[in-house]
Amino acid sequence: MDEANQFGLRSGFTIPIHDRRGLFAALTFASDERQPLFFRFIDRYERALQLIAIFFHFQARRRLTTDRMVDGVVLSRREIQCLQWAARGKSAWDIGQILGISERTASFHLDNAKKKLGVRTNIQAAIRLAMSKPSDFT
Numbered sequence: 001m002d003e004a005n006q007f008g009l010r011s012g013f014t015i016p017i018h019d020r021r022g023l024f025a026a027l028t029f030a031s032d033e034r035q036p037l038f039f040r041f042i043d044r045y046e047r048a049l050q051l052i053a054i055f056f057h058f059q060a061r062r063r064l065t066t067d068r069m070v071d072g073v074v075l076s077r078r079e080i081q082c083l084q085w086a087a088r089g090k091s092a093w094d095i096g097q098i099l100g101i102s103e104r105t106a107s108f109h110l111d112n113a114k115k116k117l118g119v120r121t122n123i124q125a126a127i128r129l130a131m132s133k134p135s136d137f138t
Contacts, residue, residue, distance in 0.1 A: 004030065011038035015053040019061065027053035070117060070132045079113040080129070082106055087126035 004012065012030040019025075029049060031038045042049070068075050075083070078099075085095045095106040114125045 008032045011035045013038075013042045013049070015050055017053055017057045019057065023061075025057050025060075027056055070129050073116050075113055075116060076109070079109045079116070082109040083113050083122075083125055083129045086110060086122045087130055 009030045010032055011034070012028050014026050014028040017025045017027065029042070031041075033041075068077060068080060070080075070083075078101075081099060082092075082095050085098055090098065092106040092110060093103045095101075095110075096103040099106065110122055110125070114120065114122070117125050117128050119125050119128060
């Protein structure tokens, strides 16, 4: 509270958010206004602020993970890129040339993706990628 006060924050309202995966976050609305005025505003718009917090959390989670999920498994952007090229029949050498990385780095990303997806071959991983919802990867 003392640190917030140093930045001119006098009042705050924190909304805890728990999602279905057991993860949690919090969104805080803060003001330099004195408590009575701030809390009148909070009382008046509490439900709207809760909806904003939930929507913000949903969008943040979606941006941070869902666009990189394949069958519920989070892959890095580079792993997805490598898998997308492997799905088109490209070798690790080809992928390296296309993405401007070494063949070894392309293989590294493909191997990580295979481990995360629990498959043994690039073809199996590419099939898992192809069978996931189009909105699950970019």
